[in-house]
Amino acid sequence: MTKIAYLGPKGTFTEMATISVFPSEERIPFRTIPDCMDAVSKNIVDFAVVPIENTIEGSVNLTLDYLIHNQKLLINGEITVPIEQQLLIHSNNTKNWTAIKKVYSHPHAIAQCHTFLRSLLPDAEFEYMNSTGSAADYVAKNPDQPIAAIANELAAKEYNLVVAEKNIHDYENNHTRFVILKNESSSMPESPSYYIGDKTTLMVTLPADYPGALHHVLSAFAWRKLNLSKIESRPMKTGLGNYFFVIDVAMKMDEVLIPGVIAELEALKCQVTLLGSYPCYSLSKKVDEIRVET
Ligand SMILES: O=C(O)C(=O)Cc1ccccc1
Numbered sequence: 001m002t003k004i005a006y007l008g009p010k011g012t013f014t015e016m017a018t019i020s021v022f023p024s025e026e027r028i029p030f031r032t033i034p035d036c037m038d039a040v041s042k043n044i045v046d047f048a049v050v051p052i053e054n055t056i057e058g059s060v061n062l063t064l065d066y067l068i069h070n071q072k073l074l075i076n077g078e079i080t081v082p083i084e085q086q087l088l089i090h091s092n093n094t095k096n097w098t099a100i101k102k103v104y105s106h107p108h109a110i111a112q113c114h115t116f117l118r119s120l121l122p123d124a125e126f127e128y129m130n131s132t133g134s135a136a137d138y139v140a141k142n143p144d145q146p147i148a149a150i151a152n153e154l155a156a157k158e159y160n161l162v163v164a165e166k167n168i169h170d171y172e173n174n175h176t177r178f179v180i181l182k183n184e185s186s187s188m189p190e191s192p193s194y195y196i197g198d199k200t201t202l203m204v205t206l207p208a209d210y211p212g213a214l215h216h217v218l219s220a221f222a223w224r225k226l227n228l229s230k231i232e233s234r235p236m237k238t239g240l241g242n243y244f245f246v247i248d249v250a251m252k253m254d255e256v257l258i259p260g261v262i263a264e265l266e267a268l269k270c271q272v273t274l275l276g277s278y279p280c281y282s283l284s285k286k287v288d289e290i291r292v293e294t
Contacts, residue, residue, distance in 0.1 A: 011155030075276030104135035105150035198252035207269035253277035
């Protein structure tokens, strides 16, 4: 059976994303994003699902950087999931949850709830965890401490926690994109999620810093009328001011336009790496509907 690594433990948003694309495959939780990617390169699993970008916080740098610098895997698919954050507490603490002293969660989840936290738990400290699921697990295992987790309803059920406050995320339009990684390009199993189109992701390194360099790169896409859905710069880690660009093109790899862009950029002495050309899905179902037992 196909094996899928995801950022665990059970009850994470990544698990929600994974269930929606791989409802009947074997899903295996890993503790960290790099652990998921290593599992693919060591052939312990066939695919890994990890978060890559959030509407509120932007890119998940750990994923982008590990993909570029450590495990050169290919993006085989993408799934976008609506994110609703809940404040979860142990049933021992339901009487006075405003006395919570510490809030545990993934850094992006805490960042998505700053307004709520500042107004209702202004004195609480934050404790950053590898995932929202591991925060929920910690709160469940420490019933005597005045602590809460920020996580989803799946985690509330999984760890038997109480939802003290519902939908505490500051912005309505809170979505996260997850990528499906593999060490080669392979066709994805038919997904029950909604197909929303194809994307191609390129990594571009400029030969040197000179006036108009990025303009030249972008014009290779512009005059071909290729729509870019994202451009992100990340440090090359070789010195201050050295960056590479990760560029998402809103179309499938073709035989003319994208190869033409790559040839043009290479003629400008840019280094271009294809990170993947893949189908994108969207999940707009409720947690109850997506819980699938294997
Ligand atoms: O921690 C999780 O549940 C994850 O899957 C990572 C994450 C954290 C916050 C928002 C979306 C995804």
